[in-house]
Amino acid sequence: xxxxxLQALRGIVGDAHVLRPQDQDxxxxxxxxxxxxxxxxxxxxRPASTAEVAAVMRLAHEQGVPVVTQGGNTGLVGxxxxxxxxxxxxxxxxxxxxxxxxxxxxxxxxxxxxMVLQLVQQAAAQAELLFPLSLAAEGSxxxxxxxxxxxxxxxxxxxxxxxDLCLGLEVVTADGQIWEGLSGLRxxxxxxxxxxxxxxxxxxxxxxxxxxxKLYPRPRARMTALAACASLQAAVxxxxxAQQHCASALTGFEVMNELSLQLVARHFPHLTQPLxxxxxxxxxxxxxxENEAHARAQFEGMLEQALEQGLIDDAAIAENLTQSHAMWHxxxxxxxAQAEEGLNxxxxxxxxxxxxxxxxxxCDAALAQAFPGARLVNFGHLGDGNLHYNxxxxxxxxxxxFLGTHxxxxxxxxxxxVQTHGGSFSAEHGIGALKRDELxxxxxxxxxxxMRAIKQALDPKGLLxxxxxx
Amino acid sequence: xxxxxLQALRGIVGDAHVLRPQDQDxxxxxxxxxxxxxxxxxxxxRPASTAEVAAVMRLAHEQGVPVVTQGGNTGLVGxxxxxxxxxxxxxxxxxxxxxxxxxxxxxxxxxxxxMVLQLVQQAAAQAELLFPLSLAAEGSxxxxxxxxxxxxxxxxxxxxxxxDLCLGLEVVTADGQIWEGLSGLRxxxxxxxxxxxxxxxxxxxxxxxxxxxKLYPRPRARMTALAACASLQAAVxxxxxAQQHCASALTGFEVMNELSLQLVARHFPHLTQPLxxxxxxxxxxxxxxENEAHARAQFEGMLEQALEQGLIDDAAIAENLTQSHAMWHxxxxxxxAQAEEGLNxxxxxxxxxxxxxxxxxxCDAALAQAFPGARLVNFGHLGDGNLHYNxxxxxxxxxxxFLGTHxxxxxxxxxxxVQTHGGSFSAEHGIGALKRDELxxxxxxxxxxxMRAIKQALDPKGLLxxxxxx
Numbered sequence: 001x002x003x004x005x006l007q008a009l010r011g012i013v014g015d016a017h018v019l020r021p022q023d024q025d026x027x028x029x030x031x032x033x034x035x036x037x038x039x040x041x042x043x044x045x046r047p048a049s050t051a052e053v054a055a056v057m058r059l060a061h062e063q064g065v066p067v068v069t070q071g072g073n074t075g076l077v078g079x080x081x082x083x084x085x086x087x088x089x090x091x092x093x094x095x096x097x098x099x100x101x102x103x104x105x106x107x108x109x110x111x112x113x114x115m116v117l118q119l120v121q122q123a124a125a126q127a128e129l130l131f132p133l134s135l136a137a138e139g140s141x142x143x144x145x146x147x148x149x150x151x152x153x154x155x156x157x158x159x160x161x162x163x164d165l166c167l168g169l170e171v172v173t174a175d176g177q178i179w180e181g182l183s184g185l186r187x188x189x190x191x192x193x194x195x196x197x198x199x200x201x202x203x204x205x206x207x208x209x210x211x212x213x214k215l216y217p218r219p220r221a222r223m224t225a226l227a228a229c230a231s232l233q234a235a236v237x238x239x240x241x242a243q244q245h246c247a248s249a250l251t252g253f254e255v256m257n258e259l260s261l262q263l264v265a266r267h268f269p270h271l272t273q274p275l276x277x278x279x280x281x282x283x284x285x286x287x288x289x290e291n292e293a294h295a296r297a298q299f300e301g302m303l304e305q306a307l308e309q310g311l312i313d314d315a316a317i318a319e320n321l322t323q324s325h326a327m328w329h330x331x332x333x334x335x336x337a338q339a340e341e342g343l344n345x346x347x348x349x350x351x352x353x354x355x356x357x358x359x360x361x362x363c364d365a366a367l368a369q370a371f372p373g374a375r376l377v378n379f380g381h382l383g384d385g386n387l388h389y390n391x392x393x394x395x396x397x398x399x400x401x402f403l404g405t406h407x408x409x410x411x412x413x414x415x416x417x418v419q420t421h422g423g424s425f426s427a428e429h430g431i432g433a434l435k436r437d438e439l440x441x442x443x444x445x446x447x448x449x450x451m452r453a454i455k456q457a458l459d460p461k462g463l464l465x466x467x468x469x470x
Numbered sequence: 471x472x473x474x475x476l477q478a479l480r481g482i483v484g485d486a487h488v489l490r491p492q493d494q495d496x497x498x499x500x501x502x503x504x505x506x507x508x509x510x511x512x513x514x515x516r517p518a519s520t521a522e523v524a525a526v527m528r529l530a531h532e533q534g535v536p537v538v539t540q541g542g543n544t545g546l547v548g549x550x551x552x553x554x555x556x557x558x559x560x561x562x563x564x565x566x567x568x569x570x571x572x573x574x575x576x577x578x579x580x581x582x583x584x585m586v587l588q589l590v591q592q593a594a595a596q597a598e599l600l601f602p603l604s605l606a607a608e609g610s611x612x613x614x615x616x617x618x619x620x621x622x623x624x625x626x627x628x629x630x631x632x633x634d635l636c637l638g639l640e641v642v643t644a645d646g647q648i649w650e651g652l653s654g655l656r657x658x659x660x661x662x663x664x665x666x667x668x669x670x671x672x673x674x675x676x677x678x679x680x681x682x683x684k685l686y687p688r689p690r691a692r693m694t695a696l697a698a699c700a701s702l703q704a705a706v707x708x709x710x711x712a713q714q715h716c717a718s719a720l721t722g723f724e725v726m727n728e729l730s731l732q733l734v735a736r737h738f739p740h741l742t743q744p745l746x747x748x749x750x751x752x753x754x755x756x757x758x759x760e761n762e763a764h765a766r767a768q769f770e771g772m773l774e775q776a777l778e779q780g781l782i783d784d785a786a787i788a789e790n791l792t793q794s795h796a797m798w799h800x801x802x803x804x805x806x807a808q809a810e811e812g813l814n815x816x817x818x819x820x821x822x823x824x825x826x827x828x829x830x831x832x833c834d835a836a837l838a839q840a841f842p843g844a845r846l847v848n849f850g851h852l853g854d855g856n857l858h859y860n861x862x863x864x865x866x867x868x869x870x871x872f873l874g875t876h877x878x879x880x881x882x883x884x885x886x887x888v889q890t891h892g893g894s895f896s897a898e899h900g901i902g903a904l905k906r907d908e909l910x911x912x913x914x915x916x917x918x919x920x921m922r923a924i925k926q927a928l929d930p931k932g933l934l935x936x937x938x939x940x
Contacts, residue, residue, distance in 0.1 A: 105706055105824035106855070107713070150659050161657060163666075164634070179916040184822035186854045187631060188894040189620050189670060190901060190909055191939065192921050196633075196666030200659060217714045236575055243577070244687045247759035248718040289717035352654035354575035384656045385576070424658040431660060439660055446649040450928065451662050457927035458920065469661065 005063060009045055009089075012055040017046035017095070021086070029090050032081045033074045033137075037433060039082035041068075041090040048095045050170060050178055050209045057207065058176030060089055066463045067091050069203040071114060071145030074137035076348075079149070079202045079432030079468050088466075093144050096209060102127045108167060108184040110212045113144025120213070129215040132159040136332070144208045150200035152428035157383035158251040158287070159216070161428070163199040170210040171198050174459040182212050197454070202430055203465040205458045219287035223295040224252070224324035227303060228278035228314040233357040235280050238311045239383055242284060245302040249295075252285030253383030254331050259392075260379045263337040264330060271330060274316040282312075282382070283331050285324075334379050338390060342399035344377065345391040345410050349418050350427035353385045360389075363417040367391065370413060371406055386427040389414065415442065431469045439469065475533060479515055479559075482525045487516035487565070491556070499560050502551045503544045503607075507903060509552035511538075511560040518565045520640060520648055520679045527677065528646030530559055536933045537561050539673040541584060541615030544607035546818075549619065549672045549902030549938050558936075563614050566679060572597045578637060578654040580682045583614025590683070599685040602629040606802070614678045620670035622898035627853035628721040628757070629686070631898070633669040640680040641668050644929040652682050667924070672900055673935040675928045689757035693765040694722070694794035697773060698748035698784040703827040705750050708781045709853060712754060715772040719765075722755030723853030724801050729862075730849045733807040734800060741800060744786040752782075752852070753801050755794075804849050808860060812869035814847065815861040815880050819888050820897035823855045830859075833887040837861065840883060841876055856897040859884065885912065901939045909939065 009018045019026055020043050030039045042065065047053045060067050066088040070080040082088040096114040103109070104127050111120055117138040124131035133146060135153035145151075146162045147169070159165060168183030171194075181194060198206050229235040235255050242250050258279055264271060275281055288295035296317065303315045318324040338344050351359050360378065367374055373394030380387040391410055393402035415425045419442060431439050440448065448470075455462075455470055479488045489496055490513050500509045512535065517523045530537050536558040540550040552558040566584040573579070574597050581590055587608040594601035603616060605623035615621075616632045617639070629635060638653030641664075651664060668676050699705040705725050712720050728749055735743060745751055758765035769787050776782045788794040808814050821829050830848065837844055843864030850857040861880055863872035885895045889912060901909050910918065918940075925932075925940055 103822060103824050105710055106822040108822065150663075152657055152659075156657065163663070173916065173920070177916045177919075179920065180914055181917065183894075184824075184855075184892060185820045185894055185897075187622050187626065187820045187851075187856045187897040189622075189898055190894055190896050190905075191913055191917065192675075192924055193620075193633070193666045193670055194917060194920055196663045197924075200663055205662075217717055219717070240575055245759065247687055247689070249759070289715065289719070350655050350657045352573060352576040352578070354573050354654075381657075385654075386657045422654060424653075424655055424660055426660050427655075427657040428659055435660075443661055444650055446643065446647045447651065447661065447664060449647075450643070450649065450664055453927040454662055454667075454924060457923040 005059070005065070006043070008059050009043065009056065012059070013045055013047045013052050019044040029070060029073065029092060030081055032078050034076060037078040037081050039084055040086040041082040042087055044090045044092055046092045046095050050172065053091070053172045053207055053209050054176045054178050056089070056091060057172050057174065060463060061175045061461065064461060064463065065089055066466050068465050069093065069148070069207050071142030071148070072116065072137065072140040074141040075145065075149060075432060076429045077432030077434040079430060079465070080145070083467060091207065093142065093209070099123050100210060103184060104129060106184045107215045108212050109215055110182060110210065111143050112210045113142060113208050115143045117141050117143060117146060124215050128218060130218045131213060131215055133162055133165055143211055147199050147208050147211055148201065148203050149430045152384070152386065154381070155251055156381060157253055158248050163196060165214045166195060166199055166211055167214060168212040169195050169198055169208055172207040172209055174206060174461065174464055182210060184212050202432060202469050204455060204469050205464060217289070219289055221288040221290070221292040221295045222324065223286045223288070223292065223299060223318060224327045225284045225299050225303065225315060225317040226275050226327055227282045227284065227306065227312040228275045229280040229282060229312055231357070232280055232360055234311045235282050235382060236353055236357060238282060238306055239353065241306055241311065242302055246286055246298055249286050249288055249298065250284065251287040252283060254283040255379060255382035256281045256283070256331060256334065257376065257378040259375055260334045260377045261330065263341050263377065264333045267337040267340040268333055271333060272326060273330065275314055278313060283327055331379070334377065338377055338392065341392055343403050344393070344399065345403060345407050347389045347414050348427050348429045349389055349414070349423055349425060350384065350386045351418065351421050351423035353382070355421040355423070356382070356385065356387070359417060359421040359423070363414060366413055366417065367410070371410065373397070433468055436469060475535070476513070478529050479513065479526065482529070483515055483517045483522050489514040499540060499543065499562060500551055502548050504546060507548040507551050509554055510556040511552040512557055514560045514562055516562045516565050520642065523561070523642045523677055523679050524646045524648050526559070526561060527642050527644065530933060531645045531931065534931060534933065535559055536936050538935050539563065539618070539677050541612030541618070542586065542607065542610040544611040545615065545619060545902060546899045547902030547904040549900060549935070550615070553937060561677065563612065563679070569593050570680060573654060574599060576654045577685045578682050579685055580652060580680065581613050582680045583612060583678050585613045587611050587613060587616060594685050598688060600688045601683060601685055603632055603635055613681055617669050617678050617681055618671065618673050619900045622854070622856065624851070625721055626851060627723055628718050633666060635684045636665060636669055636681055637684060638682040639665050639668055639678055642677040642679055644676060644931065644934055652680060654682050672902060672939050674925060674939050675934065687759070689759055691758040691760070691762040691765045692794065693756045693758070693762065693769060693788060694797045695754045695769050695773065695785060695787040696745050696797055697752045697754065697776065697782040698745045699750040699752060699782055701827070702750055702830055704781045705752050705852060706823055706827060708752060708776055709823065711776055711781065712772055716756055716768055719756050719758055719768065720754065721757040722753060724753040725849060725852035726751045726753070726801060726804065727846065727848040729845055730804045730847045731800065733811050733847065734803045737807040737810040738803055741803060742796060743800065745784055748783060753797055801849070804847065808847055808862065811862055813873050814863070814869065815873060815877050817859045817884050818897050818899045819859055819884070819893055819895060820854065820856045821888065821891050821893035823852070825891040825893070826852070826855065826857070829887060829891040829893070833884060836883055836887065837880070841880065843867070903938055906939060
């Protein structure tokens with residue numbers, strides 16, 4: 001790095017906030033959360049304000065230096081770490097973590113991109129309101145990160161993805177201008193929707209520095225139930241029934257196949273499983289605007305009807321909050337049980353809900369034929385059509401060897417079936433570096449051409465997160 | 471028009487579907503719904519399929535002929551009629567009106583752009599589901615039109631604008647390629663969100679030929695109530711209370727000032743007004759997933775609490791569907807009563823809900839000072855922060871003369887106040903030709919620059935709906 005560039009960066013953000021790999025260990029910034037990507041930055045630059053971000057971006061633009069933007073660095077596709085060249089500025093927004101305001105009457109919150117998701121949730125709770133976006137990394141991921149990747153999580157069924165919660169953005173462009181697009185408006189038809197273009201663009205079109213997000217009234221009661229289904233089709237029918245009965249009070253509808261709960265039983269035997277030995281178990285969550293008694297009555301009425309219609313074989317409604325948490329804990333333990341069981345091949349796919357039973361039947365059969373003995377750990381957000389359709393090596397086979405030999409072929413087989421059924425090979429994790437080739441191969445050529453034209457228009461020098469997504 | 475172009479267009483869509491202004495009266499296509507814009511087309515071209523649209527667009531692109539796309543031609547800002555030059559193809563999508571399918575388990579519907587909105591609603595109803603987008607022009611506006619303009623309507627509070635209901639699009643690009651982006655997926659993070667770029671772009675970036683839209687379970691009961699508030703702040707507080715109590719069952723929250731209901735009484739004296747003589751009247755609508763008794767209990771509990779807290783002075787809950795319709799009819803009669811009263815100046819503005827009382831106080835006062843005697847007919851979708859903040863000439867003054875003299879100054883005063891309070895000068899009607907200068911003047915220069923870069927990237931020859939929006 002030229003001394004003058006270094007001096008200029010220090011002049012913008014202060015000496016203490018330009019970190020160089022020559023001087024200290026920067027692996028917290030340069031290595032991704034899953035430890036698949038190990039990069040080396042030109043420097044880690046930590047601005048504290050939008051003006052500082054803009055100054056850094058102007059400098060980078062003038063000098064032709066690539067910039068990789070990073071929030072909490074919890075992404076799963078290698079989208080937020082620099083490559084190995086040592087030529088990219090790692091722009092960390094963690095110091096831009098201020099809450100700019102909560103507007104209870106407008107049901108909005110405005111915060112900077114570096115604010116940790118859990119703190120955003122807490123700020124809403126302090127105003128007795130709900131910020132519904134919730135996911136495993138919420139203790140360290142940031143608002144800017146969840147917007148740049150359009151994160152999903154457990155409440156999508158009711159509240160949508162990160163993009164659906166966003167009303168306005170403040171963005172620094174590739175050449176260091178500030179678009180002041182923060183807005184608390186539910187309706188605004190004055191021009192192209194730039195907000196939705198930046199959301200989900202993974203740092204390749206601009207740097208999100210702040211956002212105005214929707215809040216909701218807090219439900220008065222939350223209640224969870226488990227239901228056992230003999231088939232995935234029955235689970236899909238149960239979803240329709242539950243949506244008819246409970247409308248948007250239905251805030252969770254997760255599905256788990258038998259093997260996924262068996263692995264939980266094997267590796268976490270202390271966890272109680274209210275239902276077991278069923279082909280499919282559904283976890284349902286109600287968020288009720290009235291009270292617990294009303295939520296319980298809703299659940300009972302609906303599950304009774306499901307029993308009568310033969311959609312479910314058994315059900316258990318949580319008696320209290322502890323039991324509710326225990327049910328969710330079962331669901332959340334599946335990835336951990338998988339990890340205990342050994343290396344596995346993960347897929348984050350989505351399909352039209354109506355196509356899921358047929359997809360699973362066909363894809364299961366094709367995998368069984370091509371990879372005899374391989375075990376399917378199939379679970380996920382059925383209500384959103386989003387499955388974590390994961391493959392574990394056959395019992396007794398070395399997982400590392402199985403993956404080494406078959407991972408690519410397994411992926412291709414699964415993604416081919418996903419495509420046949422109108423699905424997506426990346427439902428919520430994004431593209432980053434990991435799925436870039438997949439995107440080039442599977443996205444329609446016209447869509448890719450439109451994306452490249454937009455990239456060229458907004459980042460003509462190609463300096464924003466190069467090599468990611470496109 | 472060159473003979474060869476005419477021949478080529480006829481070859482694509484058939485002789486009967488290339489209409490020329492020399493041969494017949496095309497004012498149904500060439501004049502906008504409000505009769506403010508009278509254009510002349512090169513020809514009206516009526517394709518029946520996506521392939522035909524693509525062929526027309528390829529031809530137009532090759533020969534450098536501008537194209538104005540039109541659906542039901544019910545827009546309010548002159549965005550869908552050709553200019554007076556006689557050089558623009560008017561591409562009417564009314565023949566592309568097929569329902570491509572309903573997927574009840576996935577809660578989606580796919581239809582072509584020319585399908586009339588009311589028929590889309592009916593197709594959903596036939597599957598015992600709800601397509602919630604509803605607006606005054608629904609008997610003639612089309613699905614493509616409501617998407618190209620991101621239409622709003624009466625259900626936005628619960629279901630969002632047209633863009634929020636859209637999951638996927640099929641689009642023909644400026645150079646006649648087909649982007650097959652139809653999708654029934656709730657989660658799909660594979661690249662930039664092209665869908666949201668085309669939605670609301672008013673035909674300036676591509677031609678929407680089909681869409682996949684979200685459906686919802688049909689509520690089991692709908693109930694309406696009126697409530698009288700002494701101030702707009704009380705109405706805003708009532709909104710918060712109603713949202714806490716009823717969550718997303720609250721599907722309507724409309725406000726009407728005293729003058730707006732007085733005009734209804736003057737011009738439609740046969741309409742019963744259950745409440746009258748109050749500064750502000752709120753219309754609330756509940757859509758209940760359970761039954762009518764539950765909806766009534768919800769309303770009663772909430773309105774009782776509002777009375778106790780002094781937020782409302784009086785309330786009336788509809789006893790039956792007829793009374794519910796009568797309450798909505800009052801609200802819907804305001805624009806008609808305004809028309810009877812005489813020409814007036816309309817504003818379709820939005821603000822953060824929390825800023826509305828202060829905005830109205832300040833803007834009312836400024837208008838009273840600048841235009842003594844002018845009368846404010848203020849009503850709209852308070853739940854969405856969207857006001858129809860309209861000005862009627864003073865009693866006894868010629869409305870035509872008042873508008874002729876003051877319209878521009880009134881607009882500037884109102885829009886200046888809107889801007890000060892973080893609002894939008896076009897909440898749901900869009901930009902078109904009518905508000906293009908306003909956009910150039912009031913949108914941030916960075917946003918305009920980004921918009922122009924995108925326009926240049928996707929329509930480099932500038933042939934799509936030229937002179938509209940940008």
